[in-house]
Amino acid sequence: MNQKGLLVIISGPAGSGKGTIVSRLRELAPFDFSVSATTRKPRPGELHGVHYYFVDKADFESKIEQGEMLEYAQYVGNYYGTPKKPVEDALAEGKNIILDIEVKGALQVKEKMPEAIMIYVLPPDYETLLARIRGRGTETEEVIQKRMNEAKNEIKTFPRYDYVVINRDGGVDRAAQDVLTILSAEKMRTLRNADIPENFFR
Amino acid sequence: MNQKGLLVIISGPAGSGKGTIVSRLRELAPFDFSVSATTRKPRPGELHGVHYYFVDKADFESKIEQGEMLEYAQYVGNYYGTPKKPVEDALAEGKNIILDIEVKGALQVKEKMPEAIMIYVLPPDYETLLARIRGRGTETEEVIQKRMNEAKNEIKTFPRYDYVVINRDGGVDRAAQDVLTILSAEKMRTLRNADIPENFFR
Numbered sequence: 001m002n003q004k005g006l007l008v009i010i011s012g013p014a015g016s017g018k019g020t021i022v023s024r025l026r027e028l029a030p031f032d033f034s035v036s037a038t039t040r041k042p043r044p045g046e047l048h049g050v051h052y053y054f055v056d057k058a059d060f061e062s063k064i065e066q067g068e069m070l071e072y073a074q075y076v077g078n079y080y081g082t083p084k085k086p087v088e089d090a091l092a093e094g095k096n097i098i099l100d101i102e103v104k105g106a107l108q109v110k111e112k113m114p115e116a117i118m119i120y121v122l123p124p125d126y127e128t129l130l131a132r133i134r135g136r137g138t139e140t141e142e143v144i145q146k147r148m149n150e151a152k153n154e155i156k157t158f159p160r161y162d163y164v165v166i167n168r169d170g171g172v173d174r175a176a177q178d179v180l181t182i183l184s185a186e187k188m189r190t191l192r193n194a195d196i197p198e199n200f201f202r
Numbered sequence: 203m204n205q206k207g208l209l210v211i212i213s214g215p216a217g218s219g220k221g222t223i224v225s226r227l228r229e230l231a232p233f234d235f236s237v238s239a240t241t242r243k244p245r246p247g248e249l250h251g252v253h254y255y256f257v258d259k260a261d262f263e264s265k266i267e268q269g270e271m272l273e274y275a276q277y278v279g280n281y282y283g284t285p286k287k288p289v290e291d292a293l294a295e296g297k298n299i300i301l302d303i304e305v306k307g308a309l310q311v312k313e314k315m316p317e318a319i320m321i322y323v324l325p326p327d328y329e330t331l332l333a334r335i336r337g338r339g340t341e342t343e344e345v346i347q348k349r350m351n352e353a354k355n356e357i358k359t360f361p362r363y364d365y366v367v368i369n370r371d372g373g374v375d376r377a378a379q380d381v382l383t384i385l386s387a388e389k390m391r392t393l394r395n396a397d398i399p400e401n402f403f404r
Binding site for chain 1: 324354382383394402
């Protein structure tokens with residue numbers, strides 16, 4: 001079977017632990033990295049094509065216009081985004097790709113590539129979310145409340161995702177395994193195996 | 203989490219081995235049986251509510267009219283079908299149900315219960331399909347050709363299913379495990395966990 005790779009989008013609010021899950025996934029199974037593009041200046045030691053594609057503003061904006069960015073956003077005056085072509089090439093070669101991106105970016109990707117598998121990571125409950133956002137206790141109560149409100153607003157986008165994975169304390173392996181289970185099932189979707197019936201017609 | 207049970211539909215052409223997979227699944231995980239209704243007379247030893255719900259023709263037809271049959275068909279003058287209520291009750295109690303039914307029935311169920319998970323079982327290739335349909339070699343070539351044509355026509359409905367599971371020779375355990383993987387993933391669908399975000403709003 002010459003199946004395309006899977007494009008996996010992982011999102012979740014602060015405190016969901018999605019970053020840790022993504023790191024664990026990369027240890028458990030082969031995933032291709034997607035290198036982001038940015039208009040910010042490279043820092044010492046950062047390599048073009050490895051840490052980022054460093055491009056100038058005019059370039060980035062022309063890529064946006066030509067639909068060559070899967071998703072993008074602006075932070076403090078700079079563009080950051082995911083170029084489409086390297087992702088498409090890797091998928092065509094059968095490689096799986098994980099994008100660890102926030103909700104707005106995730107929805108942009110899904111619009112351009114509807115075959116993307118959207119996974120939302122959540123802590124098991126409110127108390128765990130709060131405890132994780134409190135973290136090491138170095139933030140003021142005001143900052144914590146602001147982050148909690150941001151997290152809650154983000155959680156409202158949950159229905160736009162295909163799957164939910166619960167990340168329990170100490171349960172990163174289980175959560176990573178849940179993601180792999182989702183991917184195994186997705187590989188069996190008839191949509192991703194549309195060529196199979198042909199084998200029986202001759 | 204008070205999740206509803208999963209309704210799993212398994213179909214596949216003659217020679218797919220879906221019956222064996224379903225038997226293996228019942229050994230591996232708890233599934234509720236769905237008892238069919240029929241208008242044919244009970245045979246000696248058959249019990250109402252166990253082997254079938256034995257009903258008369260007027261009863262069956264009134265159930266069809268009132269939308270109380272998930273699917274039904276006629277064979278040699280008798281009705282056979284799946285009553286909706288016991289299936290809905292079992293799902294509401296969180297029990298999973300497998301229906302081993304042919305394509306027409308499967309599509310009727312999916313129309314009435316879109317949350318049903320439709321799995322199509324296929325042999326790995328044409329040669330295996332042919333070998334299984336030849337079986338013990340007791341059939342004439344004409345009968346075999348007829349069955350192959352029926353199987354091929356059935357396989358055309360493949361895109362109407364959600365998932366495909368390949369049943370390799372000697373691979374019943376693997377195929378049953380594939381079905382369980384699909385069900386594990388389906389349990390993580392946001393659609394089936396729509397109440398989770400509420401946990402974070404208080």
